[in-house]
Amino acid sequence: MELTRRQTLLTAAGAAVAAVLPLRGYAAVEESVATFTGGVEPGSGGITLTAPEIAENGNTVPVEVSAPGAVAIAVFALGNPVPPVATFNFGPLAASQSASTRIRLAGTQEVVAVAKMADGSFVADRKEVKVTIGGCGG
């Protein structure tokens, strides 16, 4: 870990900010999810969120969502300053209701995917993604 003092201070500051964010962001998350679901509590099953357990680079984390029969899937990063990441809409001619993209994560946090199904119900899946400063492997 070769770090200049400047980088070090910045990183430490970043870590401190990341530690505080989830609390402050929580209300925003609830609100964003509620906006998408219209206040309905999503169920589980029928949706798969695939994300790495530990991000290789928090600035570009590959995530994939799949929910057969969905009309839309929204992705939220609960610990980011702005939790809503993306909403994918699927028309009736869509061959599969899945999408993949890369997202930026401010720190270790939960990523949540919520799918709106054709019958108007909602299902969700969640994954914790760890963002680490990197270490010393065996």
Place this chain on the structure above:
Amino acid sequence: MISRRDFLQAAMATSALYGASGFGNWARLSAQQALSQDQLLQFDTFGNVSLIHMTDIHAQLKPIYFREPSINLGVGENKGAVPHITGADFRKAYGIEDGSASAYALTHNDFTALAQTYGRMGGLDRIATVIKAIRADRPDAILLDGGDTWHGSYGCYHTQGQDVVNAMSLLKPDAMTFHWEFTLGTDRVLELIGEMGFPALGQNIFDKEWDEPAEDFEPYTWFERGGAKIAVLGQAFPYMPIANPGWMFSEYSFGIREERCQEMVDEARAAGADLVVLLSHNGFDVDKKMAAQVQGIDVILSGHTHDALPEPVLVGETIIVATGSNGKFVSRVDLDVQDGRMMGFRHKLIPIFSDVIEPDAEMAAQIDADRAPYAEALAEEIGTADGLLYRRGNFNGTWDDLICDALLQEREADIALSPGVRWGPSILPGQPITREDIWNVTSMSYPNAYRTEFTGEFLAVVLEDVADNLFHPDPYFQQGGDMVRTGGIGFQIDITKPQGSRITDLTLLKNGEKIDPAKSYVVAGWASVNEGTEGPPIWDVVENYIRRKGTVEVTPNTSVKVVGA
């Protein structure tokens, strides 16, 4: 009608009996000083398929001493579970007598005395003899290399892995997976893979840019043995770009990729696989979880965390075989595969006692030829230590204490950090420390010993981060190394707490004061994963220190207090 589960359990019992008697046997024989090659290799060939597993040899082509850990803690569901037992508990679990050859090979107690009795272990020339003997029993035995093979010695560094590849090519492995190999850099890894002439496996190695399976690595490969179709999947070390410098192999992305592993197993089964083997560099606890999560794997050959287990661990209907490190052991697993099912198995962890097993002449000549250009540099004696130098243990080892002292003194720092790697042989008290010995515990392609400043706050963040890599209750978040070793500071760690609250009482040892989060401290360390790290290579720092001291004093390290173990 015996169900598959009954069969596996019966086979497990048989294997346990076999393993136990085999172990008791070599213990007794060695007590009588009558350990022989024939007894070490004795195996009643079983079933129709044989697997031979070697892993994590870390370029140790010559026999070495290697002390196993005294502290190897498990957390969550793995607290107190194999392989997280050491010393007397380990011997009790496997019926190993104190002071026996198996006690020497598998546990840490009385290491210095037992090393003098039983001698060095390992050596690829001895391993060659063992593999030839197994192939004499079962000519089509499948030899699988679990990786961490092309890393860890003076010769391997100076030939960029060529000496190990030359030696391994005489063994003719059937497939391989990877970890430290990638730290040779993408171009060199691909060049050596091109030379080796057998499949390079990794279902979890992806092209980073396109997020697709990397075309240079196959997810699995096929064998037909004894009328059975066998699929061998590869699982490379999942946290390559996090635990090692990602910029050296920036084309690739890794990860556990459990979903894809299941897809590959299903694909192999659908294509008629009677047996599915996972050649893994996950580490033991990750393999245990994967065995429970992914359905349809019969055998996991487990590497990375350097555990040597006398018996396989059974998870559901999957057996997990762990073969240790540094060339100390080879595992042989015979399987009875009938009608698309593993009906039973027989297993032996074969200890490579270098004074008992005859070296293979062809291999010995190959190794010596590649060492010849470096003979003088390798053999130069730098100094001695007045105690045993070893690396393994979750929090510290005397080798890293020495390295941290060297960093503090040679680099004039307040605090020293040394990575928690698990490779690196041991040196007996008074044994001359050669340049080769220093390289065996420091060799890597990013050796620069940096000197920088950390705030007290950042130091705590670093310690918490590494501790979470080791003690996260979910194995999928564990990276398989040990805790970063520290010099100049002391702390208390509660391994049951979450990240951010494990480390307390962080103290600067030279004045006994608490580390101030706002204050800056001079930190020296090595093995940074950041590109452009500056400083002399760590082996020079350590060599200068040992040379200056002449005889290095080894004192007990009491700077880390562990809670919740």
